[in-house]
Amino acid sequence: MSQISTKPPSGMRDFLAPDVARRRHVIGVIARVYESFGFVPLETPTIENLSTLLGKYGPEGDQLLYRLLHRRERLARALEGKPDGGKTTELDLSDEGLRYDLTVPLARVVANYGELPAFYKRYQIQPVWRADRPAKGRFREFFQCDVDICGTKSLVADAEVCGAVATVLRELGFGNDANGFQIHVNHRELLRAMVSEAGIDLAMEGQALIALDKLDKIGADGVKTELVEKGIAAEAAAKLLDVLAAARAPGFLAARAADAASSVDVAKPGAKAAAELIELLAIVAGGPAGPHLVFDPTLARGLSYYTGPIFEITCAGLAGSMGGGGRYDGLIGMFTKRQIPAVGFSLGLERVLLVMEERGMFPPLGLGPQVLLCRFPEIGAAQAVAVATQLRAAGLRVELFADTPSLGKQLQYAATIGAPFAAILGSNELAAQSLTLKKLTTGEQKTLPIADVAAFVRAG
Amino acid sequence: MSQISTKPPSGMRDFLAPDVARRRHVIGVIARVYESFGFVPLETPTIENLSTLLGKYGPEGDQLLYRLLHRRERLARALEGKPDGGKTTELDLSDEGLRYDLTVPLARVVANYGELPAFYKRYQIQPVWRADRPAKGRFREFFQCDVDICGTKSLVADAEVCGAVATVLRELGFGNDANGFQIHVNHRELLRAMVSEAGIDLAMEGQALIALDKLDKIGADGVKTELVEKGIAAEAAAKLLDVLAAARAPGFLAARAADAASSVDVAKPGAKAAAELIELLAIVAGGPAGPHLVFDPTLARGLSYYTGPIFEITCAGLAGSMGGGGRYDGLIGMFTKRQIPAVGFSLGLERVLLVMEERGMFPPLGLGPQVLLCRFPEIGAAQAVAVATQLRAAGLRVELFADTPSLGKQLQYAATIGAPFAAILGSNELAAQSLTLKKLTTGEQKTLPIADVAAFVRAG
Numbered sequence: 001m002s003q004i005s006t007k008p009p010s011g012m013r014d015f016l017a018p019d020v021a022r023r024r025h026v027i028g029v030i031a032r033v034y035e036s037f038g039f040v041p042l043e044t045p046t047i048e049n050l051s052t053l054l055g056k057y058g059p060e061g062d063q064l065l066y067r068l069l070h071r072r073e074r075l076a077r078a079l080e081g082k083p084d085g086g087k088t089t090e091l092d093l094s095d096e097g098l099r100y101d102l103t104v105p106l107a108r109v110v111a112n113y114g115e116l117p118a119f120y121k122r123y124q125i126q127p128v129w130r131a132d133r134p135a136k137g138r139f140r141e142f143f144q145c146d147v148d149i150c151g152t153k154s155l156v157a158d159a160e161v162c163g164a165v166a167t168v169l170r171e172l173g174f175g176n177d178a179n180g181f182q183i184h185v186n187h188r189e190l191l192r193a194m195v196s197e198a199g200i201d202l203a204m205e206g207q208a209l210i211a212l213d214k215l216d217k218i219g220a221d222g223v224k225t226e227l228v229e230k231g232i233a234a235e236a237a238a239k240l241l242d243v244l245a246a247a248r249a250p251g252f253l254a255a256r257a258a259d260a261a262s263s264v265d266v267a268k269p270g271a272k273a274a275a276e277l278i279e280l281l282a283i284v285a286g287g288p289a290g291p292h293l294v295f296d297p298t299l300a301r302g303l304s305y306y307t308g309p310i311f312e313i314t315c316a317g318l319a320g321s322m323g324g325g326g327r328y329d330g331l332i333g334m335f336t337k338r339q340i341p342a343v344g345f346s347l348g349l350e351r352v353l354l355v356m357e358e359r360g361m362f363p364p365l366g367l368g369p370q371v372l373l374c375r376f377p378e379i380g381a382a383q384a385v386a387v388a389t390q391l392r393a394a395g396l397r398v399e400l401f402a403d404t405p406s407l408g409k410q411l412q413y414a415a416t417i418g419a420p421f422a423a424i425l426g427s428n429e430l431a432a433q434s435l436t437l438k439k440l441t442t443g444e445q446k447t448l449p450i451a452d453v454a455a456f457v458r459a460g
Numbered sequence: 461m462s463q464i465s466t467k468p469p470s471g472m473r474d475f476l477a478p479d480v481a482r483r484r485h486v487i488g489v490i491a492r493v494y495e496s497f498g499f500v501p502l503e504t505p506t507i508e509n510l511s512t513l514l515g516k517y518g519p520e521g522d523q524l525l526y527r528l529l530h531r532r533e534r535l536a537r538a539l540e541g542k543p544d545g546g547k548t549t550e551l552d553l554s555d556e557g558l559r560y561d562l563t564v565p566l567a568r569v570v571a572n573y574g575e576l577p578a579f580y581k582r583y584q585i586q587p588v589w590r591a592d593r594p595a596k597g598r599f600r601e602f603f604q605c606d607v608d609i610c611g612t613k614s615l616v617a618d619a620e621v622c623g624a625v626a627t628v629l630r631e632l633g634f635g636n637d638a639n640g641f642q643i644h645v646n647h648r649e650l651l652r653a654m655v656s657e658a659g660i661d662l663a664m665e666g667q668a669l670i671a672l673d674k675l676d677k678i679g680a681d682g683v684k685t686e687l688v689e690k691g692i693a694a695e696a697a698a699k700l701l702d703v704l705a706a707a708r709a710p711g712f713l714a715a716r717a718a719d720a721a722s723s724v725d726v727a728k729p730g731a732k733a734a735a736e737l738i739e740l741l742a743i744v745a746g747g748p749a750g751p752h753l754v755f756d757p758t759l760a761r762g763l764s765y766y767t768g769p770i771f772e773i774t775c776a777g778l779a780g781s782m783g784g785g786g787r788y789d790g791l792i793g794m795f796t797k798r799q800i801p802a803v804g805f806s807l808g809l810e811r812v813l814l815v816m817e818e819r820g821m822f823p824p825l826g827l828g829p830q831v832l833l834c835r836f837p838e839i840g841a842a843q844a845v846a847v848a849t850q851l852r853a854a855g856l857r858v859e860l861f862a863d864t865p866s867l868g869k870q871l872q873y874a875a876t877i878g879a880p881f882a883a884i885l886g887s888n889e890l891a892a893q894s895l896t897l898k899k900l901t902t903g904e905q906k907t908l909p910i911a912d913v914a915a916f917v918r919a920g
Binding site for chain 2: 015024043045113131149157167336386396416
């Protein structure tokens with residue numbers, strides 16, 4: 001047999017202990033902050049029915065779904081071909097796939113469980129899978145950290161999800177003003193008005209937004225080229241970028257919103273959306289997201305299910321975003337007859353970790369054994385196990401060296417695993433119910449009663 | 461479009477907040493105890509190459525693997541059929557699958573990362589997937605909680621993994637003696653000797669052990685029937701069960717081990733294994749697993765990779781086991797030229813939870829908002845956000861009611877979500893930077909400065 005590859009599959013990663021410690025640190029802060037905002041946890045299965053997943057993310061998303069192959073009889077039947085002689089297709093081979101995001105599973109859950117509160121505030125920190133081309137910082141398995149509020153159109157909900165993610169980033173050390181990170185905000189209805197003003201048919205809106213979403217990656221000329229490739233006239237494409245640029249002018253939102261006040265019938269398209277953004281900015285001002293929120297008329301977001309305000313987080317030196325979200329008042333209604341409005345925000349764990357690693361933002365994370373328990377060959381294994389049990393009961397992390405090579409070899413091993421202390425058990429120590437503690441960094445040694453070891457080790 | 465099913469797929473589950481809280485409680489204890497034994501965490505990807513997974517679990521395991529369908533061009537090529545006109549098969553459609561256990565990924569990791577310690581002690585708590593028939597307590601996605609020690613044949617390692625899982629169960633409240641739970645122990649080499657003594661060809665050993673593994677489910681007659689179905693003579697099948705029953709006699713291990721002492725050349729088969737079990741029982745006696753370990757000559761374990769001692773945990777009232785493990789000195793060598801011995805133990809999270817739920821073993825688990833912040837309509841949302849921010853900064857879990865229906869409706873909602881307190885913000889309170897706290901269970905009300913609210917809520 002040829003040697004099996006021992007690497008994880010393309011786009012997948014193994015996390016050794018220091019990686020896990022950093023990931024847990026960040027996940028711990030996120031969960032604690034989300035809970036402080038009154039969100040409760042939800043976990044959904046890795047595998048969902050394809051009927052749940054398909055048609056929610058737009059055509060690009062559907063293509064990136066991982067699909068599970070049918071098994072045994074069902075697979076055999078599918079491979080037989082169809083009674084009419086038709087060829088086997090992808091749809092015949094699979095009806096389940098891997099979770100692509102956490103929002104669609106949430107929508108399914110809200111539709112399924114009648115016992116959930118009327119205003120269901122859930123958070124969810126789980127991996128998702130996308131069969132995308134791997135690149136720096138882009139993986140096929142990655143964690144999303146979502147907060148969502150279902151059941152209300154109140155902009156207080158939009159403000160709360162912004163406040164929750166802003167508090168997370170502030171607590172992680174990203175800074176307390178817009179220099180630290182920005183939350184870009186826009187509104188799908190305002191974008192729709194702009195698309196219309198540019199003379200683009202609204203049937204092309206989704207395509208236009210997918211192109212516009214790439215603005216920070218491919219620039220204005222790149223977006224224009226892609227719009228034209230999608231069949232939009234060059235003039236309209238140029239106009240769209242012009243009206244969006246003009247919307248950056250100070251006072252744009254106020255001027256547009258003023259139109260809404262006069263009369264709904266004659267209001268300029270997007271006036272209500274502009275008024276909502278002004279209100280949202282005002283509500284957010286009272287909380288932690290206040291200093292970070294900036295109106296960005298070019299923000300589009302790629303997913304097709306958004307209907308109102310949309311968000312995206314950027315920070316200096318990071319290409320792409322650390323997270324995004326928005327209002328999706330129609331999605332849950334795709335699973336149930338009730339229309340349930342909702343808004344959410346998703347932090348991308350890998351992006352947050354990337355910036356934190358580059359900037360050295362992690363505190364010291366206690367990890368690995370504090371004590372390696374070494375013994376001389378004359379000490380029986382059962383006696384060493386008993387001593388290790390005492391130390392562990394006192395709250396220490398203790399590795400018991402399994403064999404009894406020379407003490408020098410055991411101490412060397414303590415150094416290679418980074419244990420701060422070695423505890424040596426010989427006949428004298430055993431008789432006195434004591435241990436000789438050796439501090440690995442200095443070589444200092446001290447013999448003390450087993451009962452006193454935990455305090456000694458904790459004191460460093 | 462017909463209504464989409466909102467249930468999770470067969471064998472999969474959604475975990476709402478109380479479920480997540482219970483799972484986290486148990487996982488937290490497991491992680492802390494495993495770390496106290498000096499194990500460090502590892503996480504591996506959900507998706508593995510099929511070349512990694514296939515051929516490690518035995519034929520039954522291979523059949524239960526979830527396989528991922530190829531995409532786009534690769535799928536199209538596969539569905540075209542082969543150049544020689546051969547039919548498309550399962551192997552043409554997939555080369556990746558979902559993790560089936562945590563042991564094979566560990567073996568791959570140990571083979572891949574040269575920087576790991578010589579005695580790599582890792583723990584891993586992650587879900588695995590098996591396309592098995594769902595049943596009570598059997599799911600297609602479930603969590604395993606593994607500890608393994610790689611790099612030593614010392615029985616101290618076997619004793620340590622037993623000690624770790626025993627400590628977990630003791631800390632969770634399963635009791636401190638064999639009435640609480642038992643760790644059954646046997647040895648694959650001893651089983652092999654028994655199979656041989658029964659006159660069964662060793663080529664049939666794997667099949668015999670798979671049948672024997674079902675003894676507690678289908679009984680002795682069921683095992684005999686299955687052995688015969690697999691092609692083993694009825695007489696040999698009966699003999700196997702007889703010799704295993706005879707091995708339950710007190711003194712069996714000592715008598716068998718005595719054979720090893722005389723001469724290796726003439727030692728009765730299994731003598732060395734019996735001696736190892738005696739040594740293991742002696743080592744374990746010094747630690748937390750001591751009162752729980754019992755020799756069980758009929759314990760077989762279904763997986764094909766075990767080579768030495770094997771373990772399984774049972775407790776009264778639970779059909780099946782709460783976990784199992786054993787020594788597998790050959791598995792890592794399937795991934796690398798170095799032979800690296802290893803031993804591990806896996807706790808099944810779902811089984812542990814099942815017993816704990818049936819017995820009401822959970823402590824109270826703090827969950828959900830402690831305070832619902834209500835406001836009168838004259839209070840602006842931005843002001844409410846500011847007050848919520850203060851309470852959260854003081855460490856409280858606070859839900860801000862998004863709208864401003866009547867106070868009665870807001871208070872009613874506080875009760876439905878189980879918040880112990882409602883905090884009411886009106887003009888008087890805002891002017892005085894205070895809040896009126898209402899205890900939902902008693903209806904008591906008290907107005908106090910915002911700065912004092914956290915202490916008041918924590919006092920209950």
